[in-house]
Amino acid sequence: MKYIDKLRNSGLRPTKQRLQICEVLFNTEKTFHFTINELEQKIKDKIDNKISLATVYNTVHAFEKKGYLKQIPINSNQTYFDTNVTDHHHFYDLKDQKLIDLENSDVGPINIKKKINGKRIKSVEVLVKLED
């Protein structure tokens, strides 16, 4: 299985649940955005056995820590994650509550001129809110 090494290499035991979640998250043509509830639904649709909600949370957090997933900074009652962990930005359609990817080339280079002593920039994320 192609995800066994990926997991082992990052110090995560390749359990059945994690491998199945990998299939749902990473065995896709396109990257996508999701909430935990949406992911739970996808898992239900794709596999036969049941994965506990706690395990879904645990796994998503573990994958995020290892850099396989990213949280998307947005104000919502639910946390949004992204399987696209490359540097890129988002549109957020306020009416439909939908996220849309912005490629890096869709946004000019962003030049942060201010520096904070002793701190490094970890990420720069742009959220473009859309209305009708």
Added chain:
Amino acid sequence: MKYIDKLRNSGLRPTKQRLQICEVLFNTEKTFHFTINELEQKIKDKIDNKISLATVYNTVHAFEKKGYLKQIPINSNQTYFDTNVTDHHHFYDLKDQKLIDLENSDVGPINIKKKINGKRIKSVEVLVKLED
């Protein structure tokens, strides 16, 4: 009182509670960021009577709708608000969990090249995450 007209003009009755919350939010030299809990604490420190938590939520949402406050898009268990409603961006210090203003001049102009049919850009917000 200087906030009575502000409230009346936006169709909000100038109640004692709203005026007191105005004092805490807007009668300051500098703008600031806050969560509802932090605001509640500030109110407690500054005024004698008690304002119900529900009223604090109601008022903050009313002020947000009228454009006197802005939500800051960030992943946190609490919602962050900003009394600075001009276009500007933020640093977020991951270690200290502190927000720091970035003036517009600290960030070059941001040019969103992609267009979505039938949608207008309402806002462009940049979040720069900092680590040690």
Added chain:
DNA sequence: CACTTATTTAGAACCATTATAAACTAGGAC
């Protein structure tokens, strides 16, 4: 003052997320 509508309030309800602690499993040693 009388009346209508908006606002405040305490407390309950909601619900995403996290904690708990017991059962289970992977992987290494032998």
Added chain:
DNA sequence: GTCCTAGTTTATAATGGTTCTAAATAAGTG
């Protein structure tokens, strides 16, 4: 293979920020 240990899964309870509810109060209008 068996044994062992640490890591993982699981159902369920707990947490906590936010929203809802419905009754009491206050503001505005005539």
